[in-house]
Each structure stands twice: as structure tokens, then as C-alpha cells.
Amino acid sequence: MHHCERSVLIAALFVTSLATGSVAADPPRPGTEGNGLTENESATLWSRDADEYLGQDTFRQRYGDSRTAVHQLANGTDITFKRPPETAATWTRNDFEDLNAGGSETSVYPTHATLEDGVFIEDAHATIFAVHPSTRGHLEPNETPLYIAPNGTMRGFIDYRVRVPEDRTSGNTTIEWSLTEHEIEDIQLQTGDETIAKEAGSHTPTLDYNLEDDGSTTLSLEAEIYTRLKKTTRIDRGNETDVRVSYICVRLRPDLRLEGLSHSFIQGEA
16 A cells, blocks of 8 residues: 655744854964965954964964965954955855755754754754855844845755654564655745745755845745655564555755844945
């Protein structure tokens, strides 16, 4: 007997803002990060860090190589710009390419992710990795709105794991389970009830959006996760064995909402 039982589970994960990046007390040495930036670009990234100037001879003795003039200058002071540079956006794009999801038995997620459990699907999350262009405003100690451009890109990270029940035997009946299929089927970026971007299933979606009206808005990243399990029931009747096979299909739709975003044109990316 072959059939597929379906149930749809919907869960919402709410946050009011993206996590605020912190200033590194001891940033990595420029040219060593593997983030797509040149040594000069990396050297200009950090501000408000502890500047401990090293002379060229001391630097060569400590690290065994030389450095650029910009790197030397940034070692002793902060470097300012007339407009936000592209360095942070370049680093973000390169780090995003390094994201790898787990297999069917492992969900990979950041520490701040809100996890959702369903039937057979566990530790599911849809997490915002970055929005470009954007900048975090520090207006008051407890007021740090995120400003985004009306035309931009949202990068997300989606993962989950599948819990396959253990096989069991009771009397003359044996039940066996196996995973036959699992995938992310559909991804949508919404503002209110309007879908503004779509993408086929991916653990690392990149969604280009266009917001028409200025002001505050709520963006929602939604993903539909699908899994299909095979359940085999064997009943031993002595001279014969009855075998029944059924397929159980489950969908889970976690979503992450960013509320109170202000969108206007921003020069540069973060």
C-alpha cells in the first residue's frame, strides 16, 4: 500500500533588529583573513581598536615579513573616509560563500538563531545573514535602527535536520523507518503580505529586492522545508508475512521577520 500523509506546520520567528557587530579589541592582521580584501583594504577596516604602533623593524622581527605604507599608517591611527567604503560588503560576500549547511542529521546555525521543531524536522531556522546596502544607526543607547536602501540584496541562511524514528519490534510486528527525500522547496522575501522576491530552494538564498515607498517596514524571510519518510510495517503470521508501506510527507515553514526597518538611499554598503 502506497500513500503520502501530508501535514503543514507553520512557525514564526520574530526579531526586532539584526545583531549589532562589535568592535574587535584585537583584529586580525591585514592580509591574513582570506576574506577577498587586499592588505591595504583590511588595514583600513578597524576603528576604535587599541592602536599599538610597531616600527618597521619590530614588525619584521615579529611577523617575518614587511607591510604596506597604508598598513603601517593604520597600525598607529584610525583612517576616516568621506563615504562608506566597499570593504565590509566585500568581506561579507566572501564569508557568505563559505557558509555550508549540515547534512540530513545535522543543522548548522548561528548562536543567535531561533530554532523551530516540527514533525520529523528539528532545529529548523531561517536566519538573515546580511542586508546590502545597510547601516546601523546609533541614535540613543537603546535606539539602534537598521537603515537599508530601497534597492538592495538580502542574504539568508537556512538549515534543519531530519529526525528519523528508530526501528522497533513488538511481538510479531516490526516497524522500520527510512528517509527517502528532503529539501528546501521555496523561499520568499515579503513585506507585509506582498512577496517582493522569490528563489528556488537553497540553504544560502540571495534575494534582490525593491521597496517602492519610503519609511519603516517589516521584511520577512520565509522558507518551506519538505521531508518524506518511508514507514514499513512487517507482521509475521507464521507461514506468511504481511508488509505494509506508507510514505509520510511533512512541510515546515519557518520565517524570520525584521520589523521597524527604515529604508532610504544609503551610500556604500555594510
